[in-house]
Amino acid sequence: MNIIKLNAIDSTNSYIKENAVKNNFESFTVVLAEKQTSGRGQLGTVWESEQGKNLTFSILIKFLDFKITQQFYLSMAVSLAVLVVLKKQFEATFYIKWPNDILADKDKVAGILIENSIVGNFIKNSVIGIGLNVNQTNFSKEIEHVTSLKNISSVEIDKEKLLIDVVNSIEYFVEFIYRKEFLKLKEMYMNTLYKYKIPAMFVDKNNTVFMGKIVNISVEGQLVIELENEKTRKFNLKEIKFASR
Numbered sequence: 001m002n003i004i005k006l007n008a009i010d011s012t013n014s015y016i017k018e019n020a021v022k023n024n025f026e027s028f029t030v031v032l033a034e035k036q037t038s039g040r041g042q043l044g045t046v047w048e049s050e051q052g053k054n055l056t057f058s059i060l061i062k063f064l065d066f067k068i069t070q071q072f073y074l075s076m077a078v079s080l081a082v083l084v085v086l087k088k089q090f091e092a093t094f095y096i097k098w099p100n101d102i103l104a105d106k107d108k109v110a111g112i113l114i115e116n117s118i119v120g121n122f123i124k125n126s127v128i129g130i131g132l133n134v135n136q137t138n139f140s141k142e143i144e145h146v147t148s149l150k151n152i153s154s155v156e157i158d159k160e161k162l163l164i165d166v167v168n169s170i171e172y173f174v175e176f177i178y179r180k181e182f183l184k185l186k187e188m189y190m191n192t193l194y195k196y197k198i199p200a201m202f203v204d205k206n207n208t209v210f211m212g213k214i215v216n217i218s219v220e221g222q223l224v225i226e227l228e229n230e231k232t233r234k235f236n237l238k239e240i241k242f243a244s245r
């Protein structure tokens, strides 16, 4: 495993994007930072993480034959990879919250940011950024519903070992993509999906609150919700949120 360890960097995702081609990084190169000065989250958010306490890292994965239309399977593979490691080692109920947040019970313990470089209809280089809350125990009051593995287990966790376990697990789940076993990935993902088939309140982009239940994920990775009138609607990430936990 090729791990580049940095003390401080703006963002490990940005570091790989800026250096991978120039420095000919091999597939599965891992970049780990003790501190990110501009850690990035989904939808342009900031990823905050106390220096030295957590895992903030990115992995470069190169593909030869991975169609853009199949890109959500990578999100499935990576979130499953993280979830499976946590499930084996910690006592909590872990879920994947669509599209790829990892929850411990109802609180977020890890987030994933995938950035792809595309040539024609294919994904060539994928940068998988993972922020996993490990040994941080205090979070700013503005960030709600967040936890860490130490908060769950009450013990200090060996970050290095956990990193290796997660990277190995990502290699294992990415193999499903190489073998084009997409349906297997989807089945495993759906089995761990937060609030799957359970009535829940959602808020759409117009701030309308409505009841519905998640019944599927479309091929494009959209959330498919069955409304109370039994019609289904598909939503992109920007278009929907849970109204409550």
Ligand code: BTN
Binding pocket: 010, 011, 012, 013, 014, 036, 038, 039, 040, 041, 042, 043, 045, 047, 055, 056, 057, 058, 101, 110, 111, 112, 113, 128, 129, 130, 131
């Ligand atoms: C999210 O849930 O919003 C995704 C968070 C992803 C954070 C990680 S930390 C390592 C990598 N570098 C970044 O700038 N972001 C990702």
